[in-house]
Amino acid sequence: MEPHSLVIILLAVAVGSYLQALTGFALGIIVLAIAVLTHAASISIVATTITIVAVPGIAIALARHWRHIDRASFIQTLVGLIPGTLLGLALLAKMSKEHTALLQLSLGGLIVAGGIALFIKPQPLASRSGPISFALMGLLGGLMGGMFSIPGPPLIYHYYRQPVSLQTIRTSLLALSGAMALIRLLMQGLQGELNQDVLSLGTLSIPVAILASWLYVRFPPRLSDLNLRRGAFALFVAMGGFISLTALVPDALPPANASAVVSPHHSTPAP
Template sequence: MDLSGLAGLLAIAFVAAYTQTLTGFALGLIMMGGVGLTGVVPLPDAAVLVSILVVVNAVQVLAKGWREVAIRQFVPALAASLVFLGLGYWLLGLMMAASLDWLKIVLGLVIVVSSIQLSLKPEPLPKMSGPVSFGVFGAAAGVMGGLFSTAGPPLIYHFYRQPLKPSAVRETLVAIFATNALIRLGMVTVAGHLPSSSYWWGLTAIPVVILATYLAKRFPPPLSPVAMRRAAFALLFLSGVSLALPAIVKLASQAA
């Protein structure tokens, strides 16, 4: 990785961590979208880096807020996500073997759909959902986490509809994402798919994530939460379209 590529990766990591801290989501989506567009790191290697950064961000967030984790909702969602994490990782291998363009299309569509879903304000439910529903949404999150280390959107949507304190929702989600990331890192290690030594310079993004998280907490921008969500939506939507559209055009031209 050359200096310009590393600088681009660090800039993407800063924006992703800053947005994640303010909105509660988007670190993985922004990282994967930015890497997919710039090509500074291969997508499977970028997913490994995202897993590491998710854990780093979670350590900061949970250092004081771990007591807020909603255990009754955490357990079924996490259990289902871990079961389906392996399925997502297996699908990633299939797409990598088929075509990098297909991988970009799937990632782009995931980012676009997720951006639309996350931009909508979920209607609150009158009472807490049952454990089965948390398991279903956890399973969807597991597949996405296995594919691209982006487990957030399904669970974010479901949890923010529950009659839980915002702090409990945030800490529970962060705990689930961090656990998924750790397990995914273990799977990658066992499979022998760790990034080559030339890409481990990407770990310099760790202090960047720590700095961005601190700055977002200490000096948040003069924007309302709604404005921040809209900005995150626009960023994700445009990156998803820009990633998927060229790959779709390329495959269509090859098929013609």
């Protein structure tokens, strides 16, 4: 990998890890979006790197706040998250070979939806949702997470509607993101997808993610929650919209780079 490309990816990991600690779901969105927009590395390598990076970064963020995890909903969501993640990985393998433009369009749409989910403030329900609803949202979140390393707006929106504290919501989403990352990492390891390129980039990215997560714990942002949401919303919509545009209009990017696709099955870096 070229030095400037490595710097771009590591900066993306730093920003994504900091926002992940803040929101509970931003790491995959930020790193995948920047990879597509800058062509710093092939999306296949970056997608698996996200999985490697997520685990220690989330662990650092949860170190002081793990007691805020809503254990009941976490277990109920995990019931759907596990099979959903496996299904998402299978769909990714198929779509990356046969429907690359659709895959990139789906990623762009998911990033836009993630921004919307972060910005809106759904009214809390009068009472907690039942176990079946958490399992179903876990299934949908796992499906999107298996494909893109992003838990997915349906799961995020569902948690933000629960009548619990914001700290509990964010910490629970972080824990679910960590569980999804472990599942993906295990499956990719069993399938032989953790090649030298991925492991090297992941090894370099882990300390960056840990430092960024520690910085969030030590120096949380002083901006208001509303301003943070507005900024993230604008960023996600802009990135997701452009990624969708490149899928619909390939000429929006240089021809040599227009075929970038989220896939863990091919590990040749983008030129």
